[in-house]
Structures are given as structure tokens and as C-alpha cells.
Amino acid sequence: MSSIFRTVMGESFDRLHPQLRRRFSVGLDSGQACVGHGVMDRIWHGNGLTAPLLKPFLALGGIRNILVPRTGRRIPFTIENVPYADSFGRETVTFVRTFDFPGGRRRFDATMIADPRGDRVLDYLGTHQHLASDLHLSAEPDGSLLIRSGEHRFREGPVDVRVPELVGGDAEVRESYDDTAGRFRIRVRVTNRRFGPLFGYEGSFTAEYRDVRSCGVRAGLRPVREEIRA
Template sequence: MTPVYRAALGSDFEKLHPNVQWRYGVDSTSGVAQMTSGMVESVFCTSKLTPPVLRFFRKRNVMPTTTSRLVPFFMDNYCYRDERGRECLAVIRRFAYSNGEQRLHSLLVNGSTGLIDYFGDGPDLLIPLTPRVGPGGSLILESEPMRMLSRGLRMGMRGLFATSMRYVEEWDDEAQRFRLDATVRNVTLGEIMHFRGWFTAADRPCSIHEIPDEAWPLRLEERE
């Protein structure tokens, strides 16, 4: 199978920094998982979201909901093919706040319409992504407006509620580690969430039977 970002970028994948290519050069046949650890220097969640929405997002591992700084951060990547035969990259992000861990679970899929990111355990959000190569061989992801998938929370995301995401991952030659910068913005509320920081990464052997349960969404989502 072809790794999700290589399939989405085509020949431009070779323009990524070699270390970013290494990060995303594995697929469901590689037999490895990638474990990272680092520090989120700044994580922000807007106070404009209502408490029920924040509780829902936190419970479903859609996004961190606590603003803080210097939060230990872990990100684990697992590759597999889902029941529809789609190549998938599951990303489990963990924010180790002093008062308890919060998570952001997402599943990148090579869909029939392009690269799709499903957020949350449901999954609860569908995010169509357009990847490109940025300065220094960085990976830049920019999204079209998100779509709500949840069967519980009902919230329209068009017009004034349109929400999009931008993610940048790059290699820092001076510090010899990766950097990331993620931002979610809403047309009406402005910046909803961001987190920025650094991490190091290492591969480890991982069979399909060793992939943790949380890497699989609660249901197979066919909407793209």
C-alpha cells in the first residue's frame, strides 16, 4: 500500500525534508508504529465555546479543552487498512496536563475524494485536507470547512459556523527535532484552538494485533 501522505502529495512527497519523509514513509505493510514525545509550548482553547460543547469534545477526544503552557506531549502513529480497504494513519495525541491527561484522536484516510481526517472517537468531525510542501521541506495541511458527524451533538458548520484547520510540521535542524503548529479557526469565533511545540520520534515494531483499541474509531464511517 502507499502511505497516505505519499498518495496525496504524489511526486511532491520527495520535496519534503528527509526526516519528514521518514516520519510519513510507512504504511500498513511496514509493521512499525511511531512513538513521539515532546513539549507543547502553548496550547489554547477559546472560552467562547459553551461548557456542554467543551465537555463533549473532551469526552470524545476531539480536542484538548484546557489552555496552558509547557505541557508534556505524546503522539503515537499506527498504520492499517480499514474494512473498506482504505489505507489509514491513526494518530493518538496525548496532552499530559498537571490535572490529568487530555487527548486528540484522529484518523487520516485515503478516501475516494482525497485525504480525509476523521477527528474524535466516533468519529465526530470530518475534515477534508489539502497537503502541500512548504519552506524547508515542511508539511502543510490546510482544510476545507469541517463537517459534524456525531450522532449525539447537533451543530451546523456552514456559513457563520464554518470551521477550518491548518497544520504545519517541520524539521528543526538547529535543535535536531520536529516542530508542529496546529490552528483551528471559525468564521465567527476566530481562533478556537491551537497548539505549538516540538517532539522527537522513533519507530518500533508493531503488528496489526498490537495496535491499541483507541486507534480504531467506534464505527466505520463511510461518509467522505
Template sequence: MSIYKQILGDQFYRLQPMLQKRYTLPDGKPFKATGTMNKISGGPKWLLPLFLLGTRWKFLFPEQGENIPFSIVNSSRIGANGENQVHWERIFQFPKKKRYFNALMSLDFNEGVVKDYLGEPSLFYSELAFFVSKEGHMRIESRKQRFVIGSIEIPLSKIFQGILQVNEYYIEERDVFSIHVVITNPLIGNLFEYEGEFRADDF
């Protein structure tokens, strides 16, 4: 059973059927898709050095634009500690650069959250809460966050966090998944946002 079915419980079956299929992730069969991000935007220019540094860890990036080719691969695996994990590889193909926004997720069933380690190696940790909207959309929101330095994890107060909101749904008429990701900060405002569509390669 995928970590997403476990965390959502009975809610999982209220997802749109194609979202259920996408998040089931049977063993040995990754979810692969390609598409286009209609819009990618970021925060203020003074954050440019931080976003450039993030590219070294396949985390955040400074490029912005419209109609950017996109691909995603979600792969299930067993971690060194024996827990079920899902690796997320998200690639944004800008005209002169290929940028990544990668993560490794696992389940903390006792806390009712998905553990999300962002970057390779991990640079940032966020607890994620998963919900199903009344329309059958997948909704994701961030909770506690930590800055990661090797084996050390430093808790971040709310004022320093990147607050995540995700809405993903399926458009039957066009046979595409639609995604909208927004990361904001209480002081700075918008930090990172992308919105677009993708189509599964082998559904």
C-alpha cells in the same frame, strides 16, 4: 505506500528527509514520539461547555497552558471497507487531566484530499489538503467539513467551520519535529491552537 505519499505524489520527495521518514509509515511500524507543547490556547470562555463535551469523544478540550507534556502515535491499519487508514492518537498531559485529540485519516484520491474523521466515535469530518512548502515543511489546510451524528453527516457552511492550518517541520540542530496547529472560525476567531516540539522514540 502511505496515504501521505499517495496524496503528495512527487511533492513528497521535496519534504525534509526526516519528514519523509515520519510520513512513510511502513506497515506494522507506528510512528511514536514524545515532546512538549510550549503553548496550548483556546477560544472564548462561552465555548467551555462545547469543549468539555468534546472530551467525551477524545476530540477538543478546554484546558490551556504552557510546557505541556505531549505524545503522539500514528498507526497504519486497514479499515472495515478495505481502505488504508492512519489512526492519530495525540495526548496532552495537563497537571490534573489527560486530554486527547484523536483522528482517523484515509485517502480520497479522486478528490485529491485526505478524509479526516475526528473524535472517537467520530464527531466531526474535515477534508484535508496537503502541501510541501519551499522550505520542505509539511503544510495542511482544511476544506469541506461536516458534523457527524452516527451514520448521518451534516455539511457545514463556511461560517460554522473550524478552519485548520498546520505547519510541521524538522529542526536538525536539535533533532526534533516542530508543530504549529491553529483552528479558527470566521466569526469567533481563534478556537484552538497548540505549538511545540517532539522527538521520535525510535528513529
């Protein structure tokens, strides 16, 4: 069975920890979805210099479920990885993270497809897929998965522009499996090449697998608008 992640990673996919291979095998071929439940030990924003500058961007992004506009510790969260065929016939996997902050929930939405170039994943962010990022996936020697972002693009109507490095961020995601704890561990860090750390989070979760062919895609999980431009 294949998935968009196995397709992009090729033989290196088999070097992942068995639990990571199962988790990233979710797709239309397997018929499985993966839902994780856990706790973010820490969600942070920038440093003393960048944090005030970030606030308006994070607040604006929060309206469309892009990024996480709040910080905190020991925040319960859920991540839903559900495959479906989008309105353009592309196999798509949701990466919808819901954070249960005191006083209300916040979501960070993403949907992923295999990039037409075949060597990367295309990550659409937000409810309207305004932002698109190239993701490069690799297996680390310890069996963990390393994801690094590449070019970022902004799309709205006729607008299709590359996000300048001055205001963009380089994302690094590390996901591993802790055999002793029986949990997945996740660490995300986004930095700007000029201003330094922007935001990130780290935590752990357990996962359950569901038959997507019988349970389907729940209401509200898919983006409001889908973007054809890769």
C-alpha cells in the same frame, strides 16, 4: 514504498525534509508506526471574545476526544501514528495525541485515510468519527509540511450534514524538522472566518519508529465506531 500521504501528495512529497518524509511514510506498506514524545509549549483557546463561547463546545468535544478542552504551557504529550486496515478494508493511520495536563490526561483522536477523490486526506475526528474534514497537504519551500482543512461534515446515524462556516473552523497545521535541535516542530491554529482564533497549540517532539507488524495496534487506539461515509 507508498503511504496515504505520499499517494495524496504525489511528487511534492519528495520535497519534504527527509525526516518528514520518513515520518509520513508510516503505513501498511512500510510496516512502520511512528510514536512521538515531546512538549507543547502552549495550548491556547480563542481570544477574550471567543473563549467564553468556546467552553461548552470544547467540553462536549472532550467527551469524545475531539479538540482539547484545556489550556496550559509546557504540557508533555505523545502522538501515535499507527497504520491499520479498518473494518471497511481502508488503510488508516491514527493521529492520537495524549496530553499530560496537571490533574489528568486528555486525548485528541483522529484517524486518516486517503480520500476516494485521490487529491486529499480524509480526517475523521473523535472516538466515534462524528466529524470528518478534508485535508489538503503541500510541501513548503523550506521542506516543512503545510496542512489546511477544507469542508467539515457531521455524521450521526442518518444525519449527514455540512458544518456551516459560521460555526466551523479553518485549521492550519505546520510541521517541520529542526536539524539543530534534532526535533520535529508542530504548530496548529484553528480560526473561524467571522469570530477569529478559536484554539491551537505549538511544541516539539522526537520520534521513534516501530514495526507495527510485530507490535500491532495497542488496545484503545482505534476508534470505537468507524464511519464508512467519506
